[in-house]
Amino acid sequence: MKMETQERGTTVVVTLAGEIDLQHSPTVRRQLMDLMFEQRDVLVDLSRVAYIDSSGIASLVEAYQAARKNATRFVLVAVSAPAMRVLQLARLDKVFALADTVDAALAG
Amino acid sequence: MNDAPLPPSSPVPDLPQGLADDLELIAEMTADFALSRDIEESLRVGLKLIAERMEAEAASLFLMDGDSGELVCRACCGPADVTGLRLPKGDGIVWRAVLRNRPQLVRDTALDPDFTQKVDDATGFTTRTVLCAPMSVRDECLGAIELFNKRGNLAFDDDDRRILQALAASAALALINARQAAAMAEREAFRRELALAFDIQRAMLPPSRPADFPIHGINRPARGVSGDFFDVVELPDGRIAFTIADVSGKGMNAALLMAKTASLFRCLSKRLDGPGALLTAIDSELAETGSAGMFVTMVAGILEPATGRVVLANAGHETPLLLCGDTVRRIEGGMPPLGIDPALFADGCPESEIELGGQTLVLFTDGLTEARGEDGEMLGGEGVEELLLRHRALPPPARMAAVVDAIAPKGAALRDDMTMVLVEERKAALDRQFPARPESLCDIRRAVSAAVSALGCGQDMAGDVVLAVDEACQNIIRHAYGGGDGDIRVRVERACGDLVVRLNDSAPPVDCARLLPRPLDEVRPGGLGLHFIRSVMDRVEFLTSPDGVGNLLQMSRRIDPR
Numbered sequence: 320m321k322m323e324t325q326e327r328g329t330t331v332v333v334t335l336a337g338e339i340d341l342q343h344s345p346t347v348r349r350q351l352m353d354l355m356f357e358q359r360d361v362l363v364d365l366s367r368v369a370y371i372d373s374s375g376i377a378s379l380v381e382a383y384q385a386a387r388k389n390a391t392r393f394v395l396v397a398v399s400a401p402a403m404r405v406l407q408l409a410r411l412d413k414v415f416a417l418a419d420t421v422d423a424a425l426a427g
Numbered sequence: 428m429n430d431a432p433l434p435p436s437s438p439v440p441d442l443p444q445g446l447a448d449d450l451e452l453i454a455e456m457t458a459d460f461a462l463s464r465d466i467e468e469s470l471r472v473g474l475k476l477i478a479e480r481m482e483a484e485a486a487s488l489f490l491m492d493g494d495s496g497e498l499v500c501r502a503c504c505g506p507a508d509v510t511g512l513r514l515p516k517g518d519g520i521v522w523r524a525v526l527r528n529r530p531q532l533v534r535d536t537a538l539d540p541d542f543t544q545k546v547d548d549a550t551g552f553t554t555r556t557v558l559c560a561p562m563s564v565r566d567e568c569l570g571a572i573e574l575f576n577k578r579g580n581l582a583f584d585d586d587d588r589r590i591l592q593a594l595a596a597s598a599a600l601a602l603i604n605a606r607q608a609a610a611m612a613e614r615e616a617f618r619r620e621l622a623l624a625f626d627i628q629r630a631m632l633p634p635s636r637p638a639d640f641p642i643h644g645i646n647r648p649a650r651g652v653s654g655d656f657f658d659v660v661e662l663p664d665g666r667i668a669f670t671i672a673d674v675s676g677k678g679m680n681a682a683l684l685m686a687k688t689a690s691l692f693r694c695l696s697k698r699l700d701g702p703g704a705l706l707t708a709i710d711s712e713l714a715e716t717g718s719a720g721m722f723v724t725m726v727a728g729i730l731e732p733a734t735g736r737v738v739l740a741n742a743g744h745e746t747p748l749l750l751c752g753d754t755v756r757r758i759e760g761g762m763p764p765l766g767i768d769p770a771l772f773a774d775g776c777p778e779s780e781i782e783l784g785g786q787t788l789v790l791f792t793d794g795l796t797e798a799r800g801e802d803g804e805m806l807g808g809e810g811v812e813e814l815l816l817r818h819r820a821l822p823p824p825a826r827m828a829a830v831v832d833a834i835a836p837k838g839a840a841l842r843d844d845m846t847m848v849l850v851e852e853r854k855a856a857l858d859r860q861f862p863a864r865p866e867s868l869c870d871i872r873r874a875v876s877a878a879v880s881a882l883g884c885g886q887d888m889a890g891d892v893v894l895a896v897d898e899a900c901q902n903i904i905r906h907a908y909g910g911g912d913g914d915i916r917v918r919v920e921r922a923c924g925d926l927v928v929r930l931n932d933s934a935p936p937v938d939c940a941r942l943l944p945r946p947l948d949e950v951r952p953g954g955l956g957l958h959f960i961r962s963v964m965d966r967v968e969f970l971t972s973p974d975g976v977g978n979l980l981q982m983s984r985r986i987d988p989r
Contacts, residue, residue: 338872341901342865370872372897373955401890408894408962409955 322350330360330392332421336367339375348378355385362424366397371405383415392416394424449590452480453597460601469605470502474572477594478504481587483574485552488598489514489521490562490570498522498570505575507550519543520559524571530560530592534582558583560591562599569599624682631689633659635824641732642669643823644848647831647841654681655792655844656689660696667732668696668705671790671848672725673744675764680721688713688723688765702727702740703776706765710742710776713766722764726790728850735783735852740776745796748789748812749781751923755812758788785922788850789815794843798834806834820929820970820979823849856882857919863904863912863932871917872897875928878919884926884986891963892926892984898956899930899980907934907978925965925983933977937969 320343321336386393418424478486485505489498500512536542559573644657654674724744741761749756818829857878916931
């Protein structure tokens with residue numbers, strides 16, 4: 320798995336790539352929760368995610384809940400097909416805010 | 428007063444010389460019978476001792492012949508040998524002694540109407556006086572001892588009568604003991620022979636094969652030797668011939684016919700092409716030299732391991748079953764049993780063809796189907812299927828042992844021989860052990876993905892199965908092992924059109940009831956794994972682990988034909 324963060328104004332774009340499983344999801348969770356602690360608006364780019372499991376999804380859910388509490392933005396961007404399949408299985412595809420591109424999310 | 432010396436202890440009074448001799452004679456006779464390996468010889472020796480003691484010129488010993496009801500002379504001493512002489516019931520003084528169960532003293536034969544001259548006429552012996560005593564213990568009369576003519580031209584008297592009565596009773600007791608000992612020795616010899624036959628029969632069963640071998644069998648004999656057998660023979664071209672058979676009747680005859688049939692199978696399976704021809708040839712051999720009224724029911728088959736194709740032929744045997752999950756197909760058709768009439772097989776024997784395709788072919792003898800359960804009902808084919816299904820997580824040898832154990836616990840006396848053969852392909856696309864650590868998950872996903880694709884599943888299905896396996900492995904790592912060390916064995920195979928994944932750990936048993944997927948309405952992290960598994964797989968079950976340790980999760984999903 321690879322994880323990069325990029326500042327776009329006040330928003331942080333977190334790009335996840337590769338396979339997010341039990342081995343890597345703690346890293347993802349820590350990064351996202353740090354950003355939530357800082358009350359940042361966060362976009363998570365999932366376009367290059369080849370695989371995500373329930374522990375990866377759990378990290379996203381935890382961040383989503385914190386953002387709601389903080390009233391900050393938390394958007395999943397360009398969700399890859401494998402990631403979308405898992406979101407749908409969890410029936411979370413209607414829960415998360417989704418955007419097709421980073422620019423669209425920033426504009427939104 | 429106390430100083431007075433004690434009177435010397437009185438010596439044991441001497442027995443009258445005659446009585447002491449008689450006791451010695453009885454002791455000698457009893458010891459001779461007890462040590463004897465030859466009862467006839469002991470009878471002769473005993474009779475001679477008695478005749479000498481009684482000063483008789485001649486003596487005969489008659490024993491009851493159980494079959495004819497006659498008294499037969501079994502020992503003799505004196506000038507004439509009448510050994511083998513048979514006295515029909517009611518004839519003469521001997522029979523009188525036996526029927527009245529009392530000694531008969533005939534001082535002068537000329538005055539006794541029961542005395543017959545026949546023997547004297549035949550032997551040239553002149554009988555003047557006779558003493559005859561029954562050889563009886565309580566009410567059981569074994570025969571009689573008859574003495575002729577007291578030496579010195581004397582007649583037997585009442586003392587002689589009492590002594591012979593005692594000696595004859597002792598001889599009877601010694602004979603009974605010797606007969607019982609002989610019967611015991613015979614039983615022991617028979618038991619040893621039976622044990623030997625059992626060993627020989629065991630040696631005729633095929634050796635057990637490795638777990639991934641496609642054919643396995645089990646045989647549990649009801650008593651010592653068995654009329655059932657199975658065999659598995661690897662042919663030079665890679666195909667595997669197998670058979671199961673049940674010989675009519677029980678015991679040694681059945682075991683011998685079984686041995687013959689087994690040898691024929693072993694020998695002919697390598698030479699003849701196809702099970703139909705094989706059964707026809709065995710039938711003609713058995714019918715030619717067979718014992719009347721005995722026959723053999725037999726299924727023979729040949730498996731081509733490369734294709735999973737099986738050709739079967741059935742001669743009067745229990746219908747083979749083809750199991751696919753919980754559905755069953757009966758492989759009907761066939762011929763009458765072997766060894767009845769070669770004319771029945773004049774046109775050969777029909778064959779059935781089966782594509783195994785992950786199914787299990789089950790052959791068994793009626794010892795299984797006719798076994799009675801706890802309710803006293805016969806198990807039947809359905810009962811056998813149900814047991815096989817219940818233990819399907821076990822590899823074939825253990826599965827069959829579990830079925831047989833369920834019918835008759837180990838050590839219990841069986842009513843009939845039980846024999847079973849399972850034919851199933853044991854080809855897993857993946858069967859590997861991984862350390863139960865998060866770092867293994869990536870390797871597991873790669874391996875499962877490759878295996879699933881190799882089994883002909885599409886990309887979407889492969890993705891789903893990989894997710895399910897990954898989630899299940901996470902649960903094992905996090906919950907079953909609780910983060911501790913351990914292994915996960917991952918097995919992926921195709922069985923009856925299903926993709927079947929088995930995950931086996933050696934962690935403490937997990938309470939399956941507590942493993943419930945959470946409701947999805949509440950949005951919170953965690954608890955999604957099992958929901959994913961249940962969403963993407965058709966069937967998820969916890970089975971009993973084959974070695975009884977750890978947990979075995981089996982997940983299966985129909986493979987869509989592409």
